[in-house]
Amino acid sequence: MFGQRPADFQLTQAKLAQMATTIDSAALLTYRAARQRDQGRTVTREAAMAKMAATEGAQQVIDAAVQLWGGAGVVHGNVVESLYREIRALRIYEGATEVQQLIIGRDLLKEA
Numbered sequence: 001m002f003g004q005r006p007a008d009f010q011l012t013q014a015k016l017a018q019m020a021t022t023i024d025s026a027a028l029l030t031y032r033a034a035r036q037r038d039q040g041r042t043v044t045r046e047a048a049m050a051k052m053a054a055t056e057g058a059q060q061v062i063d064a065a066v067q068l069w070g071g072a073g074v075v076h077g078n079v080v081e082s083l084y085r086e087i088r089a090l091r092i093y094e095g096a097t098e099v100q101q102l103i104i105g106r107d108l109l110k111e112a
């Protein structure tokens with residue numbers, strides 16, 4: 001693009017930074033829930049936070065990946081195009097995002 005690689009643009013680097021941070025945030029929430037569960041502790045809130053952050057974050061990251069690919073990102077068969085379709089259901093099953101929000105909100109209020 002304009003004689004440069006997409007990675008040379010600061011906006012691309014910013015997008016990559018956001019994507020990596022979103023992925024690491026979800027991973028850390030997941031490891032926290034897993035560690036607490038291994039310790040025999042209740043992880044109602046922690047597991048809900050991990051599930052919500054991982055699936056909502058994945059949707060954002062994949063959407064950003066499609067954007068980085070431009071028109072090629074929506075061509076059938078491209079890996080980001082197929083991920084874009086596949087990720088959508090994960091925000092619904094195993095407890096939809098709204099249900100995770102209810103679980104987290106109720107748990108916070110119970111503590112308060």
Ligand SMILES: Cc1cc2nc3c(=O)[nH]c(=O)nc-3n(C[C@H](O)[C@H](O)[C@H](O)COP(=O)(O)OP(=O)(O)OC[C@H]3O[C@@H](n4cnc5c(N)ncnc54)[C@H](O)[C@@H]3O)c2cc1C
Nearest residue numbers: 086088089090091092093094095096097098099100101102
């Ligand atoms: C690809 C896929 C695979 C699946 N695999 C399985 C499986 O293997 N085994 C299995 O048992 N089920 C499976 N399911 C079903 C899945 O668990 C349900 O789709 C999920 O629980 C949501 O239920 P629902 O589709 O009836 O939507 P609904 O419960 O009708 O929800 C519709 C919408 O309302 C929202 N909502 C619900 N309650 C509230 C509330 N109190 N306040 C605000 N909004 C709310 C939801 O978040 C959602 O956005 C699968 C679903 C999909 C899409």
